[in-house]
Amino acid sequence: MSTPAPSAEVSMETIVALCKRRGFIFQSSEIYGGFNGFFDYGPLGVELKKNIRDCWWNDMVRRRDDVVGLESSIIMHPKVWEASGHVAGFSDPLVDCLETQLRYRADQLIVFKVSQTNLLEGQYNPPGETVGWVAVLEASFEEMFKRALKRLDVLRDVCKLRGELSLESANPRSYEDCWQEVAEKTLGPDAKKAVGTLKQPRAFNMMFQTNVGAMTDASSVAYLRPETAQGMFVDFKNVVDTGRVKLPFGIAQIGKSFRNEITPRNFIFRSREFEQMEMEYFIHEDADWSKAHQEWIEWCRSWLLSIGLPESHLSLYEHKKEKLAFYSRGTTDIMFRYPFGVQELWGIAARGSYDLTQHANASGKPQEIFDEATKKKFVPHVIEPAVGTDRIFLATLCAGYAEEDVTDEKGNVEKRVVLRLSPRIAPVKVAVLPLLKNKEALTQRAQALYKKLQRRYAVFYDESGAIGKRYRRQDEIGTPWCVTIDFDTIEKEGDTFTLRERDSMSQKRITESDLFALLEEQVY
Ligand code: GAP
Numbered sequence: 001m002s003t004p005a006p007s008a009e010v011s012m013e014t015i016v017a018l019c020k021r022r023g024f025i026f027q028s029s030e031i032y033g034g035f036n037g038f039f040d041y042g043p044l045g046v047e048l049k050k051n052i053r054d055c056w057w058n059d060m061v062r063r064r065d066d067v068v069g070l071e072s073s074i075i076m077h078p079k080v081w082e083a084s085g086h087v088a089g090f091s092d093p094l095v096d097c098l099e100t101q102l103r104y105r106a107d108q109l110i111v112f113k114v115s116q117t118n119l120l121e122g123q124y125n126p127p128g129e130t131v132g133w134v135a136v137l138e139a140s141f142e143e144m145f146k147r148a149l150k151r152l153d154v155l156r157d158v159c160k161l162r163g164e165l166s167l168e169s170a171n172p173r174s175y176e177d178c179w180q181e182v183a184e185k186t187l188g189p190d191a192k193k194a195v196g197t198l199k200q201p202r203a204f205n206m207m208f209q210t211n212v213g214a215m216t217d218a219s220s221v222a223y224l225r226p227e228t229a230q231g232m233f234v235d236f237k238n239v240v241d242t243g244r245v246k247l248p249f250g251i252a253q254i255g256k257s258f259r260n261e262i263t264p265r266n267f268i269f270r271s272r273e274f275e276q277m278e279m280e281y282f283i284h285e286d287a288d289w290s291k292a293h294q295e296w297i298e299w300c301r302s303w304l305l306s307i308g309l310p311e312s313h314l315s316l317y318e319h320k321k322e323k324l325a326f327y328s329r330g331t332t333d334i335m336f337r338y339p340f341g342v343q344e345l346w347g348i349a350a351r352g353s354y355d356l357t358q359h360a361n362a363s364g365k366p367q368e369i370f371d372e373a374t375k376k377k378f379v380p381h382v383i384e385p386a387v388g389t390d391r392i393f394l395a396t397l398c399a400g401y402a403e404e405d406v407t408d409e410k411g412n413v414e415k416r417v418v419l420r421l422s423p424r425i426a427p428v429k430v431a432v433l434p435l436l437k438n439k440e441a442l443t444q445r446a447q448a449l450y451k452k453l454q455r456r457y458a459v460f461y462d463e464s465g466a467i468g469k470r471y472r473r474q475d476e477i478g479t480p481w482c483v484t485i486d487f488d489t490i491e492k493e494g495d496t497f498t499l500r501e502r503d504s505m506s507q508k509r510i511t512e513s514d515l516f517a518l519l520e521e522q523v524y
Contacts, residue, residue: 010401012339015394016267018401018417022477024048025268037264037272044477045393047427047458049275052392053254055307055424056277058524060252067250067279068243072231074256075212075222083362084230084355086207086223093176094204094262097188099197104189105262106176106201108138111186112148113172114155117164132159132195133186134167135175137263140341145169155187158195176201206259208272224258229384231255232280233355236367247369247380248292250281254389266340268390275389282380284371285353289329292383293350297332300346300385304334307392308422313337313399317344327354336395345395346387353379396421400478406505408468419478420503423522428479429457430519433470435486437463446485449497449512457519475502480522483515 019025024045028038041049061069081087093106116131132155136147145167152165175186175198184196191197208224211217225231232251239251254277264271283292297316305311319331329350336345356367356379368377400420407413423429430453434446443463453459460479462470467484474482484498488509499510499518510518 010339010398012267015339015397015401018397018419018476019045019267024397037261037270039268039271039273039390044427048396048421048425048478049389049393051425051427052307052389052396053275053277056303056387056389057252057254059303059306060250060277060279064250066245066248067252067281068239068245070232070235070239070251070253071255072228072235072253074225074258075210076225076230076234078222079362080230080234080359081207081223083358084233085358086226086230087205090207090226091203091205092262093201095175095179095201096199097191097197098199099188099191099193102188102190103262104135104137104175104198106179107174108263109135109175109189109198110138110144110172111135111175111178111182112145113168114152115166115168116161117166131161131165131185133182135186135198136189137265138341143340144172148172151187151189154192155195158187158191158193204262206261208258208260226259227257227386228253228255228276228278229280229386230355232278233359233367236280236282236356236359237365240369248281248283248287250279252277252279266338266343268394269338269340269343271390276386277389278384278386280355281383281385283383285378285381287381289350289352289381289383293330293332293348296383296385297334297348300334300348300387304346304392304395306422307396307425308400308420309336309392309395310399313395314345315342325354327352336391338394338398345391346385348383348385351382351384353381355382356380396425416472416475418475418502421478421480423480423519424524426478426480427458428460428474428477429453429481429523430515431460431462431470431474431479431482433461433467433482433484434463435467435484441490442485442487445489449483449485452512453515453519457523471500471505478502481518483510 022044023042026040026042027034028040029035061067095104095106095109112134113130114132114134115128134148134151134155136144148167152167156165179201183198186198187195188198207226210222210224211220212222213220231253239245256273257276258273261270261272281296283289301314304314313336315335317333317335324331329352331347331349333344334346335342360367368379370377402418402420404416404418405413406416432446432450434442436442450459450461471482480502482500486498489495489497496509496511498507500507
């Protein structure tokens with residue numbers, strides 16, 4: 001018996017607390033105070049992440065005839081990153097605050113206009129006159145506005161403003177777009193003593209540098225890859241020559257990428273070390289790229305639904321033509337409604353033949369394919385769906401988390417935390433629970449089932465505590481099913497167990513073979 005609580009939006013604090021409490025994610029190097037932008041995945045976290053990765057790999061590579069896999073090295077020849085444009089252009093606009101020495105991304109600093117409605121000390125300002133600007137870090141609009149409102153008091157103190165101030169909420173702008181106009185009168189997001197301390201934005205390259213070999217000089221500089229995609233371009237000819245592939249076909253890769261993000265934040269949403277799952281889908285230069293692009297957008301959206309993300313949290317954002325790189329034909333992002341706002345989850349870009357052409361020019365090795373029909377060589381074009389595993393991980397937790405009031409048979413109401421993860425990705429698929437731990441017949445049967453399940457699935461054996469408490473522990477980590485070995489199992493014919501379903505909390509009796517059939521159907 002349960003009454004789902006009204007679906008309140010979960011806060012990031014709740015998700016972070018759950019991750020720590022149940023061992024999904026820890027701060028990296030926590031005993032040394034943590035390391036900003038880096039995270040460790042704990043025992044349940046690695047299972048969930050591995051399941052997301054495996055689902056993607058199975059669906060993207062193994063279950064398709066037109067996509068093959070690759071694992072390229074993380075550190076590649078530095079010329080790769082010159083040819084790709086990353087050395088010259090993989091940068092974010094960085095803004096320094098002279099007062100606090102803090103740094104921000106200019107495109108994430110949102111500036112609100114502040115008007116005086118009556119008196120500024122010693123002089124009269126007509127109502128509506130702009131007296132300053134308040135910059136706050138990007139978040140959902142509501143939160144941003146609240147933060148800007150709070151900072152009005154600081155602005156008032158700093159500028160000795162008197163009387164009523166009003167904040168223009170309708171049209172906030174990014175500092176990147178308007179710094180020339182507003183710089184002198186802007187209160188930085190953490191400043192307390194002065195306005196005008198935010199500097200002009202400057203390009204900051206986000207690639208991590210290292211040195212390869214015994215010498216540490218300019219000639220030994222190399223980079224940790226900021227994306228996995230370049231591996232697929234650089235190995236394009238190797239795959240074509242050895243992989244028995246024919247256009248259209250894709251090369252997929254899962255692996256770590258590294259970016260020295262100026263403002264890593266929102267937990268694992270934007271970190272400095274993260275995992276990407278990328279696929280480069282090569283098509284004929286004359287193929288209908290727009291159709292291929294649309295098909296991949298739909299494939300990615302359906303795949304997210306297949307691992308349990310709700311449609312209500314997903315939306316599409318088409319990048320404006322004027323903001324695209326010159327070679328790009330179109331980019332659409334699948335957006336997800338996180339607690340901190342609607343943000344990019346998966347980017348699907350139509351990149352023309354830019355990347356292969358760049359590498360052909362820089363290496364002197366043609367990156368072409370021979371067209372049997374026209375007897376001509378050409379450079380294929382590419383559609384690139386690129387997603388971060390960690391962002392999917394976070395999305396599944398945010399969408400799956402719920403707190404419910406549950407009424408037991410005696411009428412007592414209690415709270416249960418439940419993580420509604422799809423069985424495809426849940427870290428534990430089944431919990432095996434003997435009703436009593438001091439009854440050998442029960443524990444023996446439970447152990448036998450547990451061992452058998454363990455050969456194929458991630459399962460958990462738990463014999464301590466009241467059965468209700470054990471169910472709750474599994475609900476909180478998203479285990480879709482609990483199997484209880486009770487007296488009916490050992491005393492009645494049929495060797496059946498109680499199967500308890502996480503979301504509905506309904507219970508029914510099930511045989512071992514039916515349990516395996518259920519798992520076979522739902523965990524794939
Ligand atoms: N090869 C194209 C590329 O890398 P991107 O939009 O920069 O495109 C692709 O990255 C995906 O990687 C993003 O949609 C996001 O899911 C993930 N991602 C990018 N930067 C990230 C970061 N700092 N932390 C976590 N995930 C990130």
